[in-house]
Structure formats: C-alpha cells, structure tokens
Amino acid sequence: MITKQILEHIEGEASVHFEIKDDLVNFATVSFPHFRGMENILEGKNALDALVITPRVCGICGHAHLMATTRAIEDAYKNAGIEFILSDKSKKIREFTLIMEMIQNHFKWLYMVIMPEVNKLTKLDVPYKPLKGAFASSIASKAIAVFGGQWPHSSYMIPGGVTCDPTYVDVIKAQGYVDELINFFQKESVGIELDRFLSMQTCKEFNELDSDIAILERALIFADMQNKGFANDRFLIMGEHNFTKVSKLKHTRASVIDEKYISTVNAYSPNEITYAKNALYKDEYYECGPLGRMISVSHSMVKNIHRRYKDSAYSRVMARVFEIGYLLKYTSNLLNDIDISENSVVSLVDIKNISSTGIGIVEAPRGPLIHKIEIEQGIIKNYTIITPTQFNIGSSNINNLTPVQLAMKGTTQQEALFIFRTFDVCSVCTTH
Amino acid sequence: MAKISKEERKNNIISASLKLFSERGFYITTIPDIANKVGMSVGNFYNYFTSKDILAKELLLYIADYLGQNIRAINESDASTEEKIYEIVSMYFNIAQERPEMIEYFLRVYLSNREVFKDGCEGMVCVSSFVTEMMIFFDDGVSSGDLHSQDFFSAFGLFMGYLGGMVFLFGEKILPEPLENYKSSISLNIYNALKTR
Amino acid sequence: MHLKQDNKLKLLWLQGVTCNGNTHSFLNLKNLEQFLDKFEILYLPAFKTKHTLQDIVKCDLDCDVLIFEGSYDPLMLRCSVELKDILTPYIEKAKYIVAVGSCASFGGIFKASAPQRNSGLLFDGESITENFIDYKDKIINLSGCPIHPEWLSYVLNMVLKDIKIEVDELHRPLELYSTLAHHGCTRNEYFEWKVDAKSFGKKEGCLFYVQGCRAPMTHSSCNKILWNEESSKTRIGTPCFGCTESDFPRQNLFSTKTNMSIPQDVPVGVPKRSYLTMAGIAKTFHIKRLEGKLIDYKTDS
Numbered sequence: 001m002i003t004k005q006i007l008e009h010i011e012g013e014a015s016v017h018f019e020i021k022d023d024l025v026n027f028a029t030v031s032f033p034h035f036r037g038m039e040n041i042l043e044g045k046n047a048l049d050a051l052v053i054t055p056r057v058c059g060i061c062g063h064a065h066l067m068a069t070t071r072a073i074e075d076a077y078k079n080a081g082i083e084f085i086l087s088d089k090s091k092k093i094r095e096f097t098l099i100m101e102m103i104q105n106h107f108k109w110l111y112m113v114i115m116p117e118v119n120k121l122t123k124l125d126v127p128y129k130p131l132k133g134a135f136a137s138s139i140a141s142k143a144i145a146v147f148g149g150q151w152p153h154s155s156y157m158i159p160g161g162v163t164c165d166p167t168y169v170d171v172i173k174a175q176g177y178v179d180e181l182i183n184f185f186q187k188e189s190v191g192i193e194l195d196r197f198l199s200m201q202t203c204k205e206f207n208e209l210d211s212d213i214a215i216l217e218r219a220l221i222f223a224d225m226q227n228k229g230f231a232n233d234r235f236l237i238m239g240e241h242n243f244t245k246v247s248k249l250k251h252t253r254a255s256v257i258d259e260k261y262i263s264t265v266n267a268y269s270p271n272e273i274t275y276a277k278n279a280l281y282k283d284e285y286y287e288c289g290p291l292g293r294m295i296s297v298s299h300s301m302v303k304n305i306h307r308r309y310k311d312s313a314y315s316r317v318m319a320r321v322f323e324i325g326y327l328l329k330y331t332s333n334l335l336n337d338i339d340i341s342e343n344s345v346v347s348l349v350d351i352k353n354i355s356s357t358g359i360g361i362v363e364a365p366r367g368p369l370i371h372k373i374e375i376e377q378g379i380i381k382n383y384t385i386i387t388p389t390q391f392n393i394g395s396s397n398i399n400n401l402t403p404v405q406l407a408m409k410g411t412t413q414q415e416a417l418f419i420f421r422t423f424d425v426c427s428v429c430t431t432h
Numbered sequence: 433m434a435k436i437s438k439e440e441r442k443n444n445i446i447s448a449s450l451k452l453f454s455e456r457g458f459y460i461t462t463i464p465d466i467a468n469k470v471g472m473s474v475g476n477f478y479n480y481f482t483s484k485d486i487l488a489k490e491l492l493l494y495i496a497d498y499l500g501q502n503i504r505a506i507n508e509s510d511a512s513t514e515e516k517i518y519e520i521v522s523m524y525f526n527i528a529q530e531r532p533e534m535i536e537y538f539l540r541v542y543l544s545n546r547e548v549f550k551d552g553c554e555g556m557v558c559v560s561s562f563v564t565e566m567m568i569f570f571d572d573g574v575s576s577g578d579l580h581s582q583d584f585f586s587a588f589g590l591f592m593g594y595l596g597g598m599v600f601l602f603g604e605k606i607l608p609e610p611l612e613n614y615k616s617s618i619s620l621n622i623y624n625a626l627k628t629r
Numbered sequence: 630m631h632l633k634q635d636n637k638l639k640l641l642w643l644q645g646v647t648c649n650g651n652t653h654s655f656l657n658l659k660n661l662e663q664f665l666d667k668f669e670i671l672y673l674p675a676f677k678t679k680h681t682l683q684d685i686v687k688c689d690l691d692c693d694v695l696i697f698e699g700s701y702d703p704l705m706l707r708c709s710v711e712l713k714d715i716l717t718p719y720i721e722k723a724k725y726i727v728a729v730g731s732c733a734s735f736g737g738i739f740k741a742s743a744p745q746r747n748s749g750l751l752f753d754g755e756s757i758t759e760n761f762i763d764y765k766d767k768i769i770n771l772s773g774c775p776i777h778p779e780w781l782s783y784v785l786n787m788v789l790k791d792i793k794i795e796v797d798e799l800h801r802p803l804e805l806y807s808t809l810a811h812h813g814c815t816r817n818e819y820f821e822w823k824v825d826a827k828s829f830g831k832k833e834g835c836l837f838y839v840q841g842c843r844a845p846m847t848h849s850s851c852n853k854i855l856w857n858e859e860s861s862k863t864r865i866g867t868p869c870f871g872c873t874e875s876d877f878p879r880q881n882l883f884s885t886k887t888n889m890s891i892p893q894d895v896p897v898g899v900p901k902r903s904y905l906t907m908a909g910i911a912k913t914f915h916i917k918r919l920e921g922k923l924i925d926y927k928t929d930s
Contacts, residue, residue: 045880046883056650059653134656149856568901570888575888581889
C-alpha cells in the first residue's frame with residue numbers, strides 16, 4: 001500500500017510516497033512537483049547577470065548561490081589564463097556574510113521547522129515559537145546588509161572581490177550584530193554561555209538546562225531519535241572555506257575529494273512526476289550538511305554524539321544546533337584582523353574577453369552547492385546547478401537508497417516525516 | 433527714422449565684433465573699434481557688454497546657440513540619419529559662406545586664444561548648447577541602429593574636425609571649388625565612417 | 630490572549646512560481662509578532678499556521694486579505710490543485726489583494742520559466758492582462774525583488790486603518806513608489822558633479838554612468854526606507870538593478886548602455902537635452918575634493 005504525504009514549509013513542497021509494511025516504512029520515494037528552469041533562463045545571458053539571477057533560485061539561501069556564481073566565474077577567468085589573487089579583506093567579508101546566511105537558515109529551521117515537528121511527533125507540548133527564529137534571522141540579515149547592502153538578494157559579490165568598501169564603522173557594526181546573536185543564542189536558545197556550550201562533552205549536560213535546545217534534546221531522546229534515521233554514515237564537504245574542511249568522510253575516515261566525480265541522475269519516482277535529480281559522488285550516495293562539516297573540523301561534542309549515535313536523526317539535529325554555536329564563535333573573531341586598506345576588488349579584464357568554463361563550489365547551509373558555467377565571449381553558453389538537497393533528498397530505486405530513503409526505512413510513517421525534516425530540505429533549490 | 437530696438441543694437445554689436453575679431457585678431461581689435469563700426473559711443477557700448485572678455489564669451493554662447501538651434505531643428509525632423517548628416521554639413525557650410533565671421537571667430541579666436549576663455553568658459557561649458565545637440569544626434573543615430581556606438585569624442589572629433597578643417601581651407605582660399613560642391617562627398621564620408629558595419 | 634478574534638481580518642498568503650524571497654524578507658519585519666497579531670492568519674508559507682496548504686486548496690475558507698507571491702502560472706500545481714482553481718475563489722472573496730514582489734506584480738524573473746503562460750497577477754510587464762481584470766480595483770502591486778517588509782506592513786496597516794491607498798498606473802502605492810531609488814543615495818554628490826566610480830569596490834564615485842545603476846530610473850524607497858534598517862545596494866557600491874520596474878530583469882545589469890558615450894536612459898522625466906547639458910557642464914569642472922579619496926588609509930611602510 002502506497003500512501004502519499006505532502007510536505008510543506010520546506011521552501012516549497014514535496015511529496016513522499018510511502019510503501020508501508022507491518023506499520024513500518026519499507027520503501028519511500030520523494031517527488032518535487034515544481035520546476036522553474038533557471039539553467040535555461042541563464043543561457044544566452046551576460047555571465048555577470050548570473051550574479052543577479054542565481055540568488056533567485058532561493059530566497060533563504062540566495063547568498064550561497066551568489067558566492068557559487070562568483071567563484072564559478074572567477075574559475076572561468078583562471079581557466080582562461082587570467083591569474084589573480086583575492087584580497088584577504090574581500091575573502092573575509094564574503095565568508096562573513098555567507099556564514100551569517102547559514103546561521104540565519106539554521107535558526108529558522110530550528111524554530112520554524114524542527115521544534116514544531118518534534119512537537120507533532122512526541123505530543124510533548126514543546127513550546128512553539130517560530131518568531132524567535134525570525135527575530136534571530138533578522139539580526140543575521142542586518143549583519144549581511146552592512147556589507148551586502150540588503151538581505152535577501154544582494155548581489156554584492158563580483159568576480160575579483162566585493163562591491164563594498166567598508167570602514168571600521170561598518171566592521172564594528174557587523175561585529176555588534178554577531179554579539180547580539182551570541183547573546184540571543186545564549187539567553188534564548190541554549191541557556192548557557194557560548195563557550196561552555198561549545199565545550200560540552202556529553203549530552204547528559206543538557207539535563208540541567210531548561211532552554212529551548214535542552215527541551216528539544218530531551219524530546220529527541222523521548223522519541224528515540226538517537227536510534228533512528230540512520231543513512232549510510234558517509235558525508236561530503238566540498239566548499240572551500242576556513243570554517244570547514246573539504247573532505248569525503250566514510251564514517252570518520254576522511255579522504256580526498258574531486259569535483260569531477262560528481263554526477264546527477266534522474267530521480268526515481270514512479271508515483272508522481274518529479275523535477276529533481278539525484279546527486280552522487282562516484283556513483284554513490286552521500287549525505288551533506290552540518291553533521292559532516294562538524295565532524296570534519298573535529299568538533300568534540302559532535303564527534304562524541306556521532307561516536308555514540310552515528311548518523312541518527314538525533315545526531316543530525318544536534319549537529320546543526322552545534323553548528324550555529326560554532327559559526328557564531330567563528331564569526332566573532334573573523335573580522336578581528338581585517339585590513340580595511342586592502343583592495344575590495346582586484347581589477348579583471350572585461351568578461352567579454354572570456355571564453356572558458358569554471359566551477360564554483362560553496363558550502364551552503366544544507367551542504368555543497370555547485371555551479372558550473374560555460375562562457376563564450378562573456379555570454380553564458382551553459383549553466384549547471386547542483387544543490388545539497390539533491391544529495392540528501394535524492395529518490396532512487398530500492399536497490400540503491402539515498403540518505404533520506406535509508407533514514408526513513410524501518411520507521412513509522414510519522415517518524416519518517418520527522419526524520420525527513422532533520423535534513424533541512426529546500427524544495428526550490430532542488431529543482432531550480 | 434525707425435527706432436532701432438535694443439535687441440537689434442545688440443545683434444549689430446555681435447555682427448560687428450565677430451567681423452572685426454576675425455579680420456584683425458582678438459587682441460588688436462579694441463572696444464572703440466567696435467563701437468565705431470556699429471555707430472555708438474563707447475559709453476553706450478558698455479551698457480551692452482561690460483568688458484571685452486565678457487563680450488568674447490557672449491559671442492561664443494551666441495554662436496553655440498545659433499548652431500545648436502539649427503542642429504536641433506535637424507534632429508527633430510523626420511529625416512534619416514544619413515540625410516541629417518547632410519543637413520548638418522549643409523547648414524555648417526552655408527554659415528561658412530553667408531556668415532563666415534561666425535565660423536572664423538570660432539576657429540581663429542576661440543580655439544587660438546584659449547587664455548581669454550579660461551575663466552567662465554572652462555572646457556565645453558560655453559559651447560554646451562551646440563555639443564548637446566550633437567550628442568542628441570549621435571544618441572538617436574545609435575539607438576536607431578544607423579550608427580555604430582563608439583567613444584563620443586572619436587565621433588565628434590571626426591565630424592567637427594572634418595567640417596572645421598574644410599572651412600579653414602575654404603577661408604584660406606585653397607579649395608578649388610565652391611564649398612557648396614563639397615557637401616555631398618563630405619557627408620558621405622562622415623556617414624560611411626560612422627555607420628553600423 | 631487574543632481579543633475579538635472574530636473581528637480580525639483573515640489573511641492568506643499564497644504562492645505561485647517563486648523563490649520565497651518575499652516571504653523571507655517579510656520575516657525580517659521589526660515587531661513581526663505584534664504585526665501578525667493584528668490579523669487572523671489563515672496561512673503563511675514560512676511556518677505552521679492555523680491551516681495547512683491542503684486545507685487551503687479546498688477553497689472553502691473566507692479570506693479578507695489575499696497576499697500573492699511569485700509569478701502567476703495558471704497551471705502550476707499546489708497540493709495537486711491548479712493555481713487558477715485555487716486563486717479564483719479567493720480573489721473573488723478577498724477585499725484586498727496584494728501582489729508582493731516583481732514576479733507577482735509584473736512577471737519578474739520567473740516569467741521566463743514559461744513565457745507564454747506566466748505573468749504577474751494582473752500585469753504582464755506593463756500591460757494589464759485578462760487574468761483577473763475584473764478585480765483590478767482591489768489589486769495592489771508591491772513590486773521589488775524582493776519587497777521590503779515595511780512596504781507590506783504599510784499596505785496592511787493602511788488596510789487596517791481603512792485609508793485608501795493611492796496608486797500609480799502600475800498599481801504601486803504612491804507613498805512608496807513616487808520617490809526614486811536615487812533619492813537618498815549617499816553617493817549623490819558624485820552624481821551631481823558627474824564623478825564616475827573608477828571601478829567597483831570603492832566608496833567614491835557614482836555608479837550611474839558606467840556600472841549600470843538604474844536608481845535614477847527606478848521608482849522605489851530603497852534609499853529612504855533602508856534595507857534591514859541598515860543600508861541599501863547603492864550605498865555599499867552595488868548598482869541598482871531596477872527591480873521594482875516592470876522590465877525587471879533587464880540584461881547586462883552591471884554596465885550602463887551608452888550610445889556614443891551617451892547614456893541611453895537618463896533620470897525619469899528629465900529630457901535628454903536637459904540632462905546632457907547639465908552633465909556636460911558638471912563634467913567640465915574638476916572638483917579636487919570629489920576626485921580624491923575620502924579617506925587615505927596610511928599603510929605602514
């Protein structure tokens with residue numbers, strides 16, 4: 001018997017088709033019903049216009065798309081023989097705003113998606129406060145606006161650097177917003193100081209707390225999520241940044257990764273049309289997102305959780321929560337050594353002189369975001385986008401299950417719907 | 433005897449000044465020379481133009497406006513870009529023939545005595561009415577697809593340098609044929625140089 | 630405790646072909662909680678509200694305020710129901726309809742997803758379509774990509790106060806769209822004196838002449854009601870892309886179209902001759918203060 005569940009509040013919709021056997025999910029497929037044809041829209045356009053268009057793939061992670069486009073075009077310049085070095089200043093500013101968007105995504109997911117869902121699952125009456133997530137996000141957006149002018153949809157990164165030329169007034173302001181976020185996180189979300197939170201060693205330490213995160217943690221244990229939601233314990237981290245480490249993890253064994261092994265196949269969805277494609281690495285399915293990232297930087301608490309509970313739904317949720325803290329700590333120091341007198345952008349020849357291809361990879365909130373651009377005399381000949389949700393929420397046949405399919409197998413349908421959301425799904429990105 | 437209006441008097445001064453400055457040179461010509469030619473007292477002259485430098489600038493504005501208005505009329509007509517080029521060339525050559533002192537002033541006084549004009553007529557400030565019309569002409573020409581886009585000064589220099597050069601040769605009595613006869617070939621050369629490929 | 634629940638206007642937020650940018654922009658509204666409290670929220674895309682989308686597409690709910698985000702594709706399926714079948718009853722019932730974002734206003738970026746089918750709710754570019762023309766008097770366009778949360782807050786507060794919103798010919802509220810994005814840009818002095826930015830990434834210089842800034846041709850409040858209560862694109866050196874206008878997105882967004890060095894488009898309502906005369910004169914003068922750097926950071930040798 002196949003039952004269909006429509007999921008919303010995932011930046012769009014998706015349908016999960018469950019095959020239930022003895023009250024448990026035997027097999028599930030996922031379909032994404034909407035398609036906008038962004039890659040087609042980009043063809044024939046001036047390559048720089050992609051900086052404005054690709055952020056519109058997604059309203060919540062548009063900034064990550066902006067950076068992926070910028071990197072892709074810069075890579076095309078390098079492949080055309082134009083050598084250049086980005087200033088440290090522009091790199092720091094870019095990373096700062098990228099991380100702020102990531103933090104913003106995680107806060108929204110925490111308060112608008114996962115806490116209400118854990119409520120639905122456990123009926124524990126976990127307090128429902130979606131607007132806390134909106135508030136925290138608005139502070140993170142302000143921090144982005146200091147350098148990017150606005151959030152959403154700024155387009156302030158360009159090949160060679162950034163358009164802004166900030167002063168220390170701006171830097172101090174941005175750092176002030178990070179402080180505000182840290183205060184919020186400490187007071188409203190975790191209930192203890194950030195440093196103490198990040199140096200936690202075991203989950204038992206949550207027992208003394210009564211904060212939103214502690215309540216969430218207990219609810220996850222109550223729902224037995226530490227024993228459910230396992231995928232294949234393989235992770236991909238591909239975006240090159242200073243806050244994470246590019247690697248392929250099989251359990252905890254890290255190895256080298258090469259973009260050329262990424263491929264996509266049409267999703268398997270016999271019950272409904274889907275416009276999504278599955279993303280694979282060397283023809284295998286890998287999970288991506290905070291759990292893998294936090295393991296890759298050897299964050300002790302997340303590693304402890306993973307050691308004990310592997311890639312369970314519990315681990316996935318807690319990793320994302322810890323990543324918020326980790327990123328807040330990271331950005332509180334990021335701008336300390338910034339040298340305002342460095343250039344904001346290094347001058348490059350006009351894009352119309354460029355005929356080559358380039359790849360830009362970024363760690364978006366949910367995992368690696370890959371943009372490939374083919375430029376001919378400054379005009380886009382071809383554009384390909386692969387999003388993290390294509391890795392996590394692929395839909396394949398029963399012989400080669402994707403992370404989400406593995407995670408949902410053997411659980412009740414209600415549990416499966418919760419586990420689905422522990423991946424933090426972005427529908428608009430998946431189909432673009 | 434009909435009373436001459438202030439406006440007419442002013443225009444008489446302008447005509448006379450242009451002629452004298454062109455024929456004798458800017459520094460040699462004096463205010464009394466001009467006043468005498470117009471038939472007014474020096475004192476009265478100063479009622480119209482308070483100094484020689486002011487007069488010099490006013491003359492420039494006068495010429496620029498005159499050319500500007502003529503080019504504007506051509507710009508606003510229904511003619512094609514190619515026809516408009518001919519009309520501008522024709523208008524310019526007609527002035528060179530009928531009111532040579534205007535072009536002569538521009539070439540021999542303005543361009544040759546920059547120091548007179550450096551305060552208050554910096555750059556192209558005093559010829560803006562004329563330059564603006566040429567900008568409109570080029571803008572329309574490119575928008576309509578007739579002319580290829582290029583740097584403004586490249587195109588402007590080609591057009592105006594060419595016309596100025598021809599008028600200079602005409603003034604030096606080097607041209608074997610009347611200026612009239614050069615209108616077609618010059619217009620065609622300009623059009624061929626500026627048109628879209 | 631919600632008092633007088635029955636008297637609150639029922640608000641429904643539906644989406645067509647969208648990126649969700651307007652939703653996320655709206656979530657940045659200051660005092661969002663107090664604002665939402667003024668309405669009975671039937672549905673919002675961002676988080677769980679009174680009804681699920683599946684309830685909504687049954688179309689048996691009353692709604693007073695309909696907010697529509699995204700390009701209108703009549704055949705798009707939401708919970709397996711075609712958008713035209715979902716929208717039509719709500720558009721009939723609603724007293725106030727707000728198209729948020731340029732996609733919903735004019736077609737925007739996602740018109741290109743299905744150019745023959747997609748358009749704004751009422752307009753396709755600058756022309757009115759047959760779509761919901763019978764209801765045009767209650768449709769307000771808040772164009773922008775995305776909208777600023779305060780623009781929507783303004784419209785809905787005006788609705789609550791029962792004050793008529795004056796709109797322009799594109800149905801955009803005059804109190805928000807009669808100014809230009811240009812008004813309030815911190816680089817205005819550079820615009821006045823035609824000191825063009827030498828490149829991107831500099832505090833100094835105007836972005837109009839070379840870098841494609843559309844602010845003098847774009848109706849919006851972006852430099853008056855600052856983004857995220859903080860800044861704007863042009864203030865930090867990104868050119869305005871004209872996203873509130875019916876021709877967004879244009880092409881070659883980072884460069885100014887010139888014909889023989891003359892900008893093709895000049896500020897709204899300014900005759901080209903007037904603009905060129907002023908620009909020509911301004912360009913003649915070289916003002917040392919404006920041509921130099923604002924701050925010279927002395928680097929240690």
